[in-house]
Amino acid sequence: MTSFSHIPVLLNEVLDEFADYQGTIIDATLGLGGHSFALLEQNKNINIIGIDKDIEAIALAKERLNIFGARFKALHSSFSNGIKDILSKNDNIIGILADIGISSYQVDNPNRGFSFYSDSLDMRMDTNSHLTAKMVINSYSKDELHRIFIEYGEIKNPTFITKIILDYRKNHTINTAKELSQLIESHSKINSKIHPATLVFQSLRIEVNDELGELKRFLNNIENLKKAKVAIISFHSLEDRIVKEKFKTWAKSCICSNDTIKCICGNNHKKGDILYKKPIIPSQNEIRANKRSRSAKMRCFRFYE
The missing domain is CATH 1.10.150.170 (Putative methyltransferase TM0872, insert domain)
Structure with a gap:
């Protein structure tokens, strides 16, 4: 088996977010499969569909995760198109994880x-x-x-x-x-x-x-999810700002324009809840062990039924 040195960012925090889930989780940015491996190992009640546009990463992740058999599947695609394709064919998605930073494999190659x-x-x-x-x-x-x-x-x-x-x-x-x-x-x-x-x-x-355009399309393609948790890890302010603003939009009940004197939209458009006021960031211990994690921020949103 190929040797891996990839260290998944905010791994313990990701495991906590999906600890008690049952069903299918989409790892929208599979990379070398570090998060997926740990999730499948921790929780026997989940399956994972991984998406990545990097064909080399897909091959390495498959090699690493083949021990989980049919519980893991991979799709070679951009994460915006891949998520759209998967959601059109599956109605039992209970979670989505997206680590939208560049993978250590790509940097080190x-x-x-x-x-x-x-x-x-x-x-x-x-x-x-x-x-x-x-x-x-x-x-x-x-x-x-x-x-x-x-x-x-x-x-x-x-x-x-x-x-x-x-x-x-x-x-x-x-x-x-x-x-x-x-x-x-x-x-x-x-x-x-x-x-x-x-x-x-x-x-x-x-x-x-086209990373920012890709992120925006991805968020637009998941905004009609039901009863699912979304966890997104970003690594710079541009990405984090897009995620933060989209989550705020999803959490609004009234979607009338700011200059509207009286609500006319019905005030019932809230899609779910932002789970934390501030993003989850790595501990000092994690940063010491993996300097590349220092700028990571994870934001989480739970869609209603």
Whole structure:
């Protein structure tokens, strides 16, 4: 069997959320199957359908979870399309888990181009898709680069970063993640524990994989669930904000516009409850054991019958 080093984020907290459930849970972002393995091992009364757009991750997860036999099934798909397909064929879904961060397997695989030190510049979660980070960084216009750095990286100096890249592109093609990270690092004057190229890489990854659009479509596709719990783990403020606002919308009984003087919608549109006022975050012990967990936030929602 292939060796795995993946450490699932907020694992104990995820296990607590689904400890007493019976039925089918969808692991919408299967990855290497760490959460699914632990859930199936803990609770003999659940089955899991895992979704992932990364065909390599699907293969590795199947290898890892084949000990559970028919209790586990996998679907190769984006999680927004996959969830729509599964829900159209199943009416007994009692839980959905989505860990929407990049998997450690993708970061650690030098051929995937996610790492600062990779000799490729790919960043596709689905290797069958067309757009790569190399295409973005070498072909996007000044305005397009500026846009993604602001929208997806919330970079404070997007004009400066864009100029560095455009100036370099006059005489060079940026072929590797290592080359790009070194270019940005060489122009950075800020001493920080975080690599100076972090937000640029985040911007590229979100653009290449349409991550925010994918998350929004996923949430729209599950909003008519009944009697099910949803747990979503995000890793940066853009994702967390989308999840937070969608949960707040689902929890509203009145959906009239703010300028409506008197409710005319019927005041009965509440879909369920937000389970915690604040997101669940990793303990200091978990962060010490797995530094990649430090920015994780989990929000949970329970749909009514």
